Amino acid sequence: MKRDAIAIKEEDNVATALRALSPNDTASVGVGARSINVTVVEEIEFGHKFAIREVAAGDDILKYGEVIGRATVRIPAGAHAHVHNVESLRGRGDLA
Amino acid sequence: MGFQGYRRADGSVGTRNYVGVLSTVVCANEVAEDIAREVDEAVSFTHHQGCCQTPLDVQRVNEALIGLGRNPNLAAVLLVSLGCESTAIQDVAEGIRAGGKRVEVIGLQETGGVVRTREQGMEIARRMVAEASTLKRETCDLSDIVLGLKCGSSDTTQGLSATPAIGVVSDRIVEAGGTSILGEVTEFIGAEHILVKHAANDAIADQILALVERMESRAKAVGCDMRGGQPTGGNIKGGLTTIEEKSLGAIAKGGVAPVQAVYEYGERPTVKGLVVMDSPGREPEILTGLAAAGCNMIVFATGRGAPQGFPFVPVVKLTGNDLTWERMRDHMDLSVAGVIEGTESLPEAGERLLTKIVNVASGEPTRAEITGYTRAMDIYVTGPVI
Numbered sequence: 001m002k003r004d005a006i007a008i009k010e011e012d013n014v015a016t017a018l019r020a021l022s023p024n025d026t027a028s029v030g031v032g033a034r035s036i037n038v039t040v041v042e043e044i045e046f047g048h049k050f051a052i053r054e055v056a057a058g059d060d061i062l063k064y065g066e067v068i069g070r071a072t073v074r075i076p077a078g079a080h081a082h083v084h085n086v087e088s089l090r091g092r093g094d095l096a
Numbered sequence: 097m098g099f100q101g102y103r104r105a106d107g108s109v110g111t112r113n114y115v116g117v118l119s120t121v122v123c124a125n126e127v128a129e130d131i132a133r134e135v136d137e138a139v140s141f142t143h144h145q146g147c148c149q150t151p152l153d154v155q156r157v158n159e160a161l162i163g164l165g166r167n168p169n170l171a172a173v174l175l176v177s178l179g180c181e182s183t184a185i186q187d188v189a190e191g192i193r194a195g196g197k198r199v200e201v202i203g204l205q206e207t208g209g210v211v212r213t214r215e216q217g218m219e220i221a222r223r224m225v226a227e228a229s230t231l232k233r234e235t236c237d238l239s240d241i242v243l244g245l246k247c248g249s250s251d252t253t254q255g256l257s258a259t260p261a262i263g264v265v266s267d268r269i270v271e272a273g274g275t276s277i278l279g280e281v282t283e284f285i286g287a288e289h290i291l292v293k294h295a296a297n298d299a300i301a302d303q304i305l306a307l308v309e310r311m312e313s314r315a316k317a318v319g320c321d322m323r324g325g326q327p328t329g330g331n332i333k334g335g336l337t338t339i340e341e342k343s344l345g346a347i348a349k350g351g352v353a354p355v356q357a358v359y360e361y362g363e364r365p366t367v368k369g370l371v372v373m374d375s376p377g378r379e380p381e382i383l384t385g386l387a388a389a390g391c392n393m394i395v396f397a398t399g400r401g402a403p404q405g406f407p408f409v410p411v412v413k414l415t416g417n418d419l420t421w422e423r424m425r426d427h428m429d430l431s432v433a434g435v436i437e438g439t440e441s442l443p444e445a446g447e448r449l450l451t452k453i454v455n456v457a458s459g460e461p462t463r464a465e466i467t468g469y470t471r472a473m474d475i476y477v478t479g480p481v482i
Contacts, residue, residue, distance in 0.1 A: 006256060006436060016252045016335065018436060030438075046419070047252040047335035047399070061337075064255070068286070068341035081337070083323070088338035090285045091315045091322035 003030040005038075007052060009065030014049040014081045016063075021050070027078075041078040048082060051075045061086050097272070097450075100233035100458040101240060101392070105196025108168035109240035111392045111457040113231055114139045114408045115224040116170035117217070118161060120188065121146030121181035127210055128176040131217040137228070138174075138221045139407040143384070143475045146183040150479035154182045158191075160362045160475045163388030165192030165199065168242075169408045171228035172198040174220050176213070179205030198224065233459065239273030239368070241457065244386030244394035244409070245349040246280065248379055250327070251334030251399030255345020257416030257435035257445070258397035263351035264446025265395065265453065270353040270369050277365065277389055278350045279375035279382050281311045282326050286340025287347045294370075296354040303358035307374050314478070326377065334400050346377075349397065361476050362388030379404045381476035383411065393457055395449070403427040404472035405464025410456045413463060414449060426467050429456075 004027040005015040015029045021044040026037050029052055038052050049063070055075040060067045069086045079085075102110035115138040119128035125142035132140035141164055145157045161183065165173040173192050177185050185201060192199045200220050207213045245266060247259055266276040284291055288308045295301035315322040327336045336342050356369040362385045365371045375385040383406040386394055394411045396402065401424035405411040414430040415421050421431040430452050434440030456462055464470050 003438060008256070016256065045335065047417070049252070049335060049337065063341060064344045066287070066290070066340070066344050068344065069338040082335070083332055083337055086337045088286075088321070088323055088340060090339050091312055091326065093316035093319040094321045 003028055003035070005029045005050070007031040008063065011065050012062045013051060013053055013055050014061055014063055015052045016049055017044045017046055020044065020046050039078050041076060042080050044080055048080060051077050051079050051081050053077050055081070097454060098235050098237050099241075099454045101236040102168070102171070102231055103234055103236070104168045106166070108390060109236045109392060110168040110171070111410060112169040112408055113137070113171050113228055114169060115221055115228055116141060116165060116167075116173045116408060117221060118165060118173060118175050119143065120161060120175050120177040120183045120185050123147065123178040123181065124176045124204060127204060127213050127217065130214050131174070131176065131221055134218050135221040135225060137225045141407055141473055143473060145475045145477055147181040148482055149182065149477060150482065153477040153479045156361065156477055157475055158184050158188055160384065160388045161188045162191030163362045163364055163390065164384070166195040166364070167387050167390060167408065168392050170197070171231060172224040174217060174224065175199065175201045176217060177201060177203040179203040198227070237272070238269060241269050241274040241393055241453075242365070242389075242391045243269050243274065243276045243453070244383075244389070244391035245276060245278050246382055246386070246394055247346050247349060247397040248377065249398045249400040249402035250331050250336060250342060250345065251417060252336055253416040253433070253436060254397050254399040255348060257432045258399065258414050259345050259348040260442055261414065261432045261435065261445040261449050262349040262395055262397055264443060265450045266349060266370060267351035267353050268446070268450055270351070273368055275365055275368050276350070276353070276370045277373050277386055277391060278347070278370065279373045279385060280346060280377040281307050281374055282315070282339070282377045283343045283346035284308045285312055285343050286338070287343035290344070291347050291350070291355070294350065294352065294355050296356050300355055300358055304355065304372055307358065307372070311376075330400055359389065361385045364390045376476060379472045380474035383409070384473045384475055393453055395453060401427060403464065403467070403469050405462060405470035406472060407470050410462045411464050412453055412456055427463050427469070429463050
């Protein structure tokens with residue numbers, strides 16, 4: 001089956017869309033060797049990420065099995081995960 | 097696997113055979129460009145440095161120019177100077193000559209202005225081209241490749257396909273006894289814990305961490321969240337959210353080979369294998385740094401479609417994004433989009449990329465060379481213009 005999105009490691013909580021996705025689309029997400037279905041809740045552009053399970057505010061965002069940032073608010077499963085709800089932990093002169 | 101290259105006196109191998117017309121200071125740029133434009137097989141290198149800078153940066157410029165002049169893709173070098181700059185012109189000339197190639201210097205103030213310098217410079221460059229044209233390509237080995245690794249105008253497809261494909265190629269070159277240079281230290285931030293696991297020993301791991309800390313401190317010193325600068329606005333549009341995410345994709349270019357050494361910007365490696373070089377991520381500065389370090393080939397992954405090439409080192413472009421492959425065909429040499437679509441394995445994509453690099457090393461032009469968009473260049477400095 002054709003993949004709509006891809007996550008690299010089992011522990012990842014976000015996937016990358018391989019095509020534009022719309023609300024209520026059921027996305028087939030390749031996660032490592034297996035595949036899961038996630039219902040998308042908003043528009044996701046090609047190449048953008050969405051949560052494949054709920055992420056609590058303050059939780060790490062995991063891609064490649066590594067921390068790529070932190071959720072600033074709760075991110076429901078299927079929601080767009082990007083600069084509006086994920087912050088970087090590095091290069092932050094504003095936090096010094 | 098081998099390629100057809102030009103053997104130089106210092107043992108290095110060129111994939112091109114140009115006469116380099118190098119400006120020694122920002123004030124002489126136009127004359128260097130004029131000379132190269134009028135002489136077939138001559139290329140100019142220009143930049144914005146060479147005067148009114150801190151001594152540290154002036155030294156950086158001297159060293160970068162020596163490195164560029166010694167690049168194996170240049171058969172001979174004409175330095176074009178103003179005459180009153182801070183660049184140590186004679187030291188630069190001697191430094192390049194030490195590599196066994198012919199170097200001439202021409203100065204605007206000494207020669208008597210732009211018009212005379214142009215005329216005399218063209219005459220020298222023509223004679224150099226005539227001499228260089230007698231050289232023939234010979235069969236060389238993969239171990240003669242010094243490959244620069246670069247990614248830019250990045251999106252999220254890149255770290256899933258194009259940079260891992262470069263990693264496969266880098267590992268192959270290293271296995272064959274060649275050299276591969278990983279720069280873009282900004283894009284180690286957030287991924288340095290993975291990179292240090294590849295360090296050949298603890299001292300090298302510490303040097304990698306020190307480079308990252310130095311780069312991050314520079315970014316923090318301005319008191320802002322660097323997001324928007326890194327990742328760039330375009331990266332964010334492409335779906336990259338944080339520098340950590342960008343970095344995890346970027347370091348995949350280094351493959352799994354051990355890091356054998358850590359170098360300053362533009363420094364020529366004295367060991368073979370995978371090495372790390374200090375540099376920022378912006379195209380003109382890193383392409384120049386890789387050329388100064390002696391790279392005879394550069395491979396460049398781009399998700400959104402960076403068009404840039406460099407004047408005398410071929411830059412092979414690959415993308416993992418089929419939309420970009422269609423839209424930016426004039427600038428893309430290879431698509432590895434099949435890797436994320438599941439229609440091509442990563443080793444297969446790596447093999448295709450290696451074949452492309454070998455062909456280009458033997459003389460096949462890159463898209464950037466065909467399009468004539470090859471002037472992404474500048475010397476990286478860290479201090480103020482004063």
